[in-house]
Amino acid sequence: MDKKILLTGDRPTGNLHIGHYIGSLHQRVQMQNSGNYEPYILIADVQALTDNADNPEKIRASIIEVCLDYLGVGIDPQISTIGVQSHIYPLTELTTYYLNLVTLARLQRNPTVKAEMKQKKYGANVPVGFLTYPISQAADITAFNADVVPVGEDQLPVIEQTCEIVNAFNRIYGQTLTMPKAILETNKACHRLVGIDGNAKMSKSLGNTINLKDDADTIKQKVMNMYTDPNHIHIEDPGQVEGNTVFAYLDAFATDDQISQLSEYSSLNEMKEHYKHGGLGDVKIKKILNEILQQLLKPIREKRQVFEKDRAHVMQILKQGSEKMLEVASKTLDRVKTSMGINYFTDKTFTDKYSTN
Numbered sequence: 157m158d159k160k161i162l163l164t165g166d167r168p169t170g171n172l173h174i175g176h177y178i179g180s181l182h183q184r185v186q187m188q189n190s191g192n193y194e195p196y197i198l199i200a201d202v203q204a205l206t207d208n209a210d211n212p213e214k215i216r217a218s219i220i221e222v223c224l225d226y227l228g229v230g231i232d233p234q235i236s237t238i239g240v241q242s243h244i245y246p247l248t249e250l251t252t253y254y255l256n257l258v259t260l261a262r263l264q265r266n267p268t269v270k271a272e273m274k275q276k277k278y279g280a281n282v283p284v285g286f287l288t289y290p291i292s293q294a295a296d297i298t299a300f301n302a303d304v305v306p307v308g309e310d311q312l313p314v315i316e317q318t319c320e321i322v323n324a325f326n327r328i329y330g331q332t333l334t335m336p337k338a339i340l341e342t343n344k345a346c347h348r349l350v351g352i353d354g355n356a357k358m359s360k361s362l363g364n365t366i367n368l369k370d371d372a373d374t375i376k377q378k379v380m381n382m383y384t385d386p387n388h389i390h391i392e393d394p395g396q397v398e399g400n401t402v403f404a405y406l407d408a409f410a411t412d413d414q415i416s417q418l419s420e421y422s423s424l425n426e427m428k429e430h431y432k433h434g435g436l437g438d439v440k441i442k443k444i445l446n447e448i449l450q451q452l453l454k455p456i457r458e459k460r461q462v463f464e465k466d467r468a469h470v471m472q473i474l475k476q477g478s479e480k481m482l483e484v485a486s487k488t489l490d491r492v493k494t495s496m497g498i499n500y501f502t503d504k505t506f507t508d509k510y511s512t513n
């Protein structure tokens with residue numbers, strides 16, 4: 157069986173967090189280890205610069221950090237190719253051609269871009285590069301002929317934009333680009349993990365994260381300070397599970413087996429029922445969540461620490477991966493230019509027409 161091509165990426169705007177883990181990284185590692193995929197992972201520095209043009213230092217520092225986070229969760233550079241977007245320059249040229257296949261109105265309608273613009277309070281002062289990042293993302297996905305793209309829910313409208321570009325390109329210039337498919341985690345609670353402040357999304361830019369590299373004390377402190385139900389003041393008060401950050405995290409991370417090992421409840425549902433009726437305190441639910449997160453993050457942190465000792469090796473992984481990805485993207489760019497008929501100097505039918513002899 158031919159392996160399917162998998163493409164994913166992350167913006168090097170800070171360290172990766174447990175929202176990334178549950179929404180995308182965990183699935184990437186499983187798919188990588190299944191042997192059924194050829195994975196490419198892009199550290200999207202060009203995209204990160206679209207809203208951080210004045211802070212390239214942040215992006216520069218995050219390249220190695222994001223790669224260390226990958227290695228910590230079990231991305232294996234022998235199987236997965238990890239590359240840096242700016243080094244793979246055919247992506248920029250592909251973006252230029254795709255820009256002509258999308259209207260301004262369509263970009264402004266994109267719910268993800270809309271929400272992010274609102275969050276960043278851009279209005280009409282949005283950097284053009286930021287507004288068009290879904291187009292550059294289409295270049296990333298199509299350059300590697302990706303069949304599948306595992307992402308968090310917020311990225312679905314961006315992948316939809318890629319599919320429209322693929323359709324338009326293939327219709328106008330003939331079948332050239334591969335149609336990708338977004339893959340979401342099966343557990344709905346993992347699609348968009350809320351922030352530790354209760355904000356709708358845990359996000360590097362919002363500073364409401366539990367990072368994969370956080371030490372045990374930091375994790376505990378963040379969990380113990382989490383937002384729960386403001387009306388659940390006394391243990392015996394009935395509590396609300398919906399909108400309660402601790403339960404949102406338990407939905408995403410806890411198994412019933414873990415709950416029964418760590419408490420007198422046989423399942424998460426049983427624990428929720430007790431909380432709703434009253435009699436279950438916030439400290440207790442936080443202690444259970446803390447234990448579950450500590451169990452998950454300890455091996456990730458320890459594996460990461462091994463790689464942290466040899467950053468030169470990490471640089472080598474990135475350099476080799478970027479070079480391999482440059483080769484693949486260059487081939488796609490050649491195909492694209494041939495389909496568009498702008499391969500003037502390598503197209504013999506064209507050069508022959510204008511040769512002097």
Ligand code: ATP
Nearest residue numbers: 166167169175179307308347348349358359360361
């Ligand atoms: P930034 O704030 O710089 O945009 P981010 O935290 O949103 O950073 P990205 O690098 O934009 O992270 O996202 C990388 C991948 O992780 C995407 O597939 C995205 O859908 C997924 N992801 C990000 N945050 C979450 C979250 N809170 N829950 C689930 N998936 C997430």
Ligand code: MG
Nearest residue numbers: 167310359360
């Ligand atoms: Mg984001």
